[in-house]
Amino acid sequence: MSTTLTWYGQACFSIDTKGTKILIDPFLTGNPLATVKAEDISADFILVSHGHSDHLGDTVPIAKRTGATVVSNFELFNYMQSQGVENAHPMHIGGAHQFPWGRLKLTIAQHGSALPDGSYGGNPVGFLLTLEGQNVYHACDTGLFYDMKLIGEEGLALAILPIGDNFTMGPVDAIRAVKLLEPGAVIPIHYNTFDIIAQDPQSFARQVEAETSARCVVLQPGESYTL
Ligand code: NI
Ligand code: MN
Numbered sequence: 102m103s104t105t106l107t108w109y110g111q112a113c114f115s116i117d118t119k120g121t122k123i124l125i126d127p128f129l130t131g132n133p134l135a136t137v138k139a140e141d142i143s144a145d146f147i148l149v150s151h152g153h154s155d156h157l158g159d160t161v162p163i164a165k166r167t168g169a170t171v172v173s174n175f176e177l178f179n180y181m182q183s184q185g186v187e188n189a190h191p192m193h194i195g196g197a198h199q200f201p202w203g204r205l206k207l208t209i210a211q212h213g214s215a216l217p218d219g220s221y222g223g224n225p226v227g228f229l230l231t232l233e234g235q236n237v238y239h240a241c242d243t244g245l246f247y248d249m250k251l252i253g254e255e256g257l258a259l260a261i262l263p264i265g266d267n268f269t270m271g272p273v274d275a276i277r278a279v280k281l282l283e284p285g286a287v288i289p290i291h292y293n294t295f296d297i298i299a300q301d302p303q304s305f306a307r308q309v310e311a312e313t314s315a316r317c318v319v320l321q322p323g324e325s326y327t328l
Pocket of ligand 1: 268
């Protein structure tokens with residue numbers, strides 16, 4: 102069996118593993134890079150990192166249509182319940198849970214998490230997934246933090262890192278993150294969705310490969326990476 106991760110721009114991925122579809126931060130409506138519509142995507146689980154609209158995205162309508170289980174911090178879990186989402190699983194930072202498809206641990210992220218209606222979204226998180234025995238770290242929205250070193254100590258096959266700058270790490274700090282995380286491969290995300298986060302991912306990739314031992318994979322929206 103293999104695990105594939107398909108990128109839809111910004112932080113949104115669809116992961117296929119063990120016959121299960123896991124969506125991360127499904128921002129599709131209003132996302133100029135998305136190659137699929139919220140109405141057309143399937144999901145068994147939806148992981149939401151924080152309450153900002155470019156991450157919460159279409160979570161509620163997709164969960165209601167598909168019956169997918171939404172996994173998030175406790176505060177976003179409360180919000181899901183208030184929105185009538187039937188299946189939701191609360192977790193919090195540092196906690197891990199073994200799901201049928203793999204293990205998920207929530208990590209810290211240095212960011213905010215207010216919901217679009219202004220309600221409290223708790224602390225933002227990143228995701229450390231163990232899929233078929235391989236660790237994948239999706240940093241979601243964050244600035245650089247030195248505790249990435251601790252996440253890297255778990256042994257990462259893949260790190261998914263924002264490089265857009267302005268709202269998150271830019272390329273310079275993302276290179277420092279790669280050095281702390283020491284993953285086998287890196288996928289840059291959270292860039293070129295809007296002019297304010299325009300970046301050259303090929304230039305970032307060249308620098309990753311020149312300065313670290315990681316491979317850098319630049320995905321086009323809609324393209325997949327196989328673990
Ligand atoms: Ni954000
Ligand atoms: Mn964002």
